[in-house]
Amino acid sequence: MVLELFIHVAPMVVGIWMSFIKLTQLYIANWSAAPFLGFGNYSVALDFNAAQGSSLLRSFFTTCIFTIFVVGISWVLGMAAAVALQRSFWGRGFLRTLFLIPYAVPMYAGIIAWKFMFQQQTGAINFILSSLHLVGPDTKPFWLIGSNALVSVIVVAIWRMWPFAFLMLMAGLQSVSEDLYEASALDGARPFRQWRSITLPSLGQVNTVLLLVMFLWTFNDFNTPFILFGGNQPPAGDLISMHIYNASFVNLSFGFGSAMSVLLLLFLLIVTGIYLFITNRRSKDA
Amino acid sequence: MRESAGMKTFRIVTVTVLSVFVVVPLYVMITSAVKPLGDVQGQFTWWPSNFTLQPFVDIWKTVPLGSYFVNSLIVSTAASVLSVIVAIFASYAVSRWRFRGRGAFTTTILSTQMFPGVLFLLPLYLIFININQTFGIQLVGSRLGLVITYLTFTLPFSVWMLSGYFDNIPRELDEAAKVDGASAMVTLFRVVLPVARPGVIAVLVYSFMTAWGEVLFASVLTTESSRTLAVGLGEYSTEVNVYWNQIMAASLVVSVPIVVGFLLLQRNFVAGLSAGAVK
Numbered sequence: 001m002v003l004e005l006f007i008h009v010a011p012m013v014v015g016i017w018m019s020f021i022k023l024t025q026l027y028i029a030n031w032s033a034a035p036f037l038g039f040g041n042y043s044v045a046l047d048f049n050a051a052q053g054s055s056l057l058r059s060f061f062t063t064c065i066f067t068i069f070v071v072g073i074s075w076v077l078g079m080a081a082a083v084a085l086q087r088s089f090w091g092r093g094f095l096r097t098l099f100l101i102p103y104a105v106p107m108y109a110g111i112i113a114w115k116f117m118f119q120q121q122t123g124a125i126n127f128i129l130s131s132l133h134l135v136g137p138d139t140k141p142f143w144l145i146g147s148n149a150l151v152s153v154i155v156v157a158i159w160r161m162w163p164f165a166f167l168m169l170m171a172g173l174q175s176v177s178e179d180l181y182e183a184s185a186l187d188g189a190r191p192f193r194q195w196r197s198i199t200l201p202s203l204g205q206v207n208t209v210l211l212l213v214m215f216l217w218t219f220n221d222f223n224t225p226f227i228l229f230g231g232n233q234p235p236a237g238d239l240i241s242m243h244i245y246n247a248s249f250v251n252l253s254f255g256f257g258s259a260m261s262v263l264l265l266l267f268l269l270i271v272t273g274i275y276l277f278i279t280n281r282r283s284k285d286a
Numbered sequence: 287m288r289e290s291a292g293m294k295t296f297r298i299v300t301v302t303v304l305s306v307f308v309v310v311p312l313y314v315m316i317t318s319a320v321k322p323l324g325d326v327q328g329q330f331t332w333w334p335s336n337f338t339l340q341p342f343v344d345i346w347k348t349v350p351l352g353s354y355f356v357n358s359l360i361v362s363t364a365a366s367v368l369s370v371i372v373a374i375f376a377s378y379a380v381s382r383w384r385f386r387g388r389g390a391f392t393t394t395i396l397s398t399q400m401f402p403g404v405l406f407l408l409p410l411y412l413i414f415i416n417i418n419q420t421f422g423i424q425l426v427g428s429r430l431g432l433v434i435t436y437l438t439f440t441l442p443f444s445v446w447m448l449s450g451y452f453d454n455i456p457r458e459l460d461e462a463a464k465v466d467g468a469s470a471m472v473t474l475f476r477v478v479l480p481v482a483r484p485g486v487i488a489v490l491v492y493s494f495m496t497a498w499g500e501v502l503f504a505s506v507l508t509t510e511s512s513r514t515l516a517v518g519l520g521e522y523s524t525e526v527n528v529y530w531n532q533i534m535a536a537s538l539v540v541s542v543p544i545v546v547g548f549l550l551l552q553r554n555f556v557a558g559l560s561a562g563a564v565k
Contacts, residue, residue, distance in 0.1 A: 077304060080296075080300045080304075081300060081301075081304055083300075084296065084297040084300040084301055085301075089297075095301060095305070097549055097552070098305060098308060098309070099304060099305075099308060100548070100549070100552060101308060101312065101545060101549075102308055102311075103548075104495070104541075104544060104545045104548035104549065105312075105541045105544075105545060106495075106498055106499035106515075106516060106537075106540055106541055106544055107499040107500075107501065107516070108499060108501055108515075108516040108519050108520075108537070108540075109315070109519070109537035109538075109540055109541045110311065112519065112533055112534075112537055113311045113312070113314060113315040113534065113537065114311055116314065116315075116318065116530055116533070116534065117310075117311060117314055127329075159307065159308075159311065167555075167556065170556065171556045171557075174556075190292070191292060191293045191296070222502050223501050223502065226501065226502070227501065245502075248407075249506075258409075
């Protein structure tokens with residue numbers, strides 16, 4: 001426990017401390033000598049009229065859109081798959097295994113395969129789209145630069161995320177008794193009605209944790225944009241983790257980067273706090 | 287119980303759409319790995335008409351993949367074994383003893399998922415450098431540093447998962463062992479752990495997979511000699527040429543062991559996960 005505390009808390013304290021100082025490459029070797037800035041880094045980050053503040057704000061909204069789509073669609077897909085595979089039928093075991101593969105494939109390998117498919121001239125995506133006559137041969141869209149980048153990164157993130165939702169929901173469904181469905185079917189309940197009145201309520205606990213964890217992972221997602229765009233992400237795919245990484249390691253203003261990560265952390269803390277408060281109260285009411 | 291027509295349609299549509307979504311990237315990865323370089327640089331084709339296994343030979347020469355493999359294996363094994371050992375003790379304590387702040391513990395563990403990795407990266411780097419200056423222990427660029435870092439990622443979730451699993455094991459089992467005169471240690475290792483095997487395996491699989499695929503910290507904290515696979519895969523795209531066929535071949539080589547391992551152990555993983563989550 002002490003070890004755990006040390007490993008987690010020490011970097012955090014240093015991180016927060018760094019956000020208050022003007023840490024640039026000049027001071028990296030002797031970082032305790034860097035000038036103290038107080039909230040200087042924060043006022044730059046939160047000044048939305050200036051360039052740095054407004055680009056942070058834009059990146060924040062991009063990340064919000066990204067998160068809403070990824071978590072929402074992953075949950076729907078995971079739920080659909082879990083319900084579809086709830087009853088046993090021929091080939092169920094095989095399908096379950098197949099659906100878990102994207103989760104098991106190492107992050108790097110999965111994302112790089114998508115990157116290959118998103119190539120503008122030679123990629124599979126444009127090939128499929130043009131053979132379906134959705135795009136003409138001369139108007140192949142770019143997926144990794146320009147405004148489509150957000151779509152690409154969302155698709156890849158969903159591909160990686162939904163099997164986890166499926167896994168958790170499937171595990172949760174195992175505890176739902178078959179008798180409930182039998183009884184409700186005798187009462188004439190349609191499948192959708194059964195799903196609403198039986199399946200969804202009994203997954204309450206699982207959903208609370210699942211949605212929270214997916215939200216946090218997605219909001220902090222660094223690997224997907226980093227591997228997909230290789231460090232120079234287009235504005236449309238400028239997710240917040242990448243934004244901070246670039247500010248810290250490309251522009252080498254570490255103090256400013258730390259200030260932004262602390263702001264991000266505060267935002268996530270507040271959202272999580274409100275979320276847990278609401279779900280706790282609801283489960284007590286029930 | 288009979289199945290309605292609507293339900294059947296729903297099932298077929300869901301299964302078909304999801305299968306296509308899952309399979310297409312995997313299919314492209316596999317078929318591109320057996321195409322010559324000229325073919326992957328030209329127009330995309332579904333079928334590898336000039337079948338070749340050459341990429342699987344070349345990957346070991348273009349990049350020192352072999353030594354990266356060894357690095358990844360050492361780091362992931364060390365991180366996951368240590369993670370399991372620490373998680374067993376911590377989870378057992380959380381699950382069996384009432385102590386102050388026990389309720390806060392679960393919330394804290396969940397909230398560690400909140401921290402952006404980037405927030406840790408630089409402080410950790412600086413701490414590692416300072417440790418090196420003070421104690422002379424080389425952590426940046428060494429496998430040890432990476433192992434410690436991965437422990438910090440995997441422990442919270444592992445403890446959470448395993449303590450949920452322990453909670454499901456009846457306390458009467460512990461008490462019976464105590465009556466027979468077994469100490470807490472003996473109870474844990476002889477009585478509780480054998481029952482909790484699926485949970486332990488789940489933690490092991492989870493930590494191993496996390497360490498195996500991690501990119502951000504590995505790219506900053508390693509040097510040429512300690513580089514792991516996930517970072518090494520990036521070296522196939524050079525200034526001159528992007529060896530897409532070799533990238534796909536190497537991705538396959540990297541993925542196959544972990545996917546097979548995961549699929550073999552998936553039942554345990556689901557059991558461990560559900561115990562932790564449903565709690």
